Amino acid sequence: MKTIFCTLLGILLLSAATAQVNKKQLDREAIKKMCGCYEVTFKYTETFAPEIDYEKKLDYSAAALEWAQLIVDQDDKLSIQHLLVVHDTTVIKHWRQDWLYENRNVFYYNKDNSWIFKEMEKSNIKGQWTQKVYQVDDSPRYSGSATWIHADGKTYWENKTDSPLPRREYTKRKDYNVMLRGNRQELTDYGWLHEQDNDKIIRKEGEEDVLLAQEKGYNTYKKIDDSRCKLAQDWWKENNKLWEKVRTVWTDVYNRKGSLTMQKAVDKQPLFMHFYSLDNSSSTDDIKSIIDKFIVN
DSSP: OHHHHHHHHHHHHHHHHHHHHHHHHHHHHHHHTTOEEEEEEEEEEEEEOSSTTOOOOOOEEEEEEEEEEEEEEETTEEEEEEEEEETTTEEEEEEEEEEEETOOEEEEEEETTEEEEEEOOGGGSTTOEEEEEEOTTSOEEEEEEEOOEEETTEEEEEEEEEEOOOHHHHTTOOSOOEEEEEEEEEEOSSEEEEEEEEEEEEOOTTSOOEEEEEEEEEEEEEEEOGGGGHHHHHHHHHHHHHHHHHHHHHHHHHSOSEEEEBOSOBTTBOHHHHGGGOOTTOOHHHHHHHHHHHBOO
């Protein structure tokens, strides 16, 4: 009887381990399906404000051609670099998303260009993937951890986390200073969808957060032939060595616990503009000297 019980227990444990491996592979495949060439549309509209005298801001919409390049493909880490193609003549390095399996090290946006780096409990991230999102210069934006869901014919990942103001409002608005992002990334028959339910928050030291307004975001990524993004593919081949060095320098910066506070500008220019002087021949010391100018603590 004892032998039978041990055999059954072994079978159950093996089945559970196999299921976890298969689930992780499904997750990896879902993330990698976000790579490729896309026609992207960005649409945002404010939907609610608790104060009746709040003046709703105009809706925002834009369109772009975007190449999503897989730059790291490891068992527990996938990294996708996004590149914009403008007027079929110009390439602009866009955002980057890293996906880390059962990752414990995260950063959360606080306010005023400051992030908190902390370690999550191992028990809280079982089977989860952390998405870390970075700005055009590979400085931090936001991160969050959640489980990829594959059920009822749907494949999606969703999370809520604090972030800085989006680029579309960063230089235009001063009436709030934190965006609580509700991110849902879902694979679709046309490509994938980034759906957002965002809270625009006023955060002050020692006070409770105040909700200014809520908005809905609906960003669609329509898959098209990769040849449409050849300009971006060629640009990345020419410039990826530089950005590999940039990521190396940032890794040293991010290897911390506690806060990271950065200046918004040095010599009246944001960080990404200081990077224009760099190329593949630039050293990690060159890059570090620029980044260090922006770090307050």
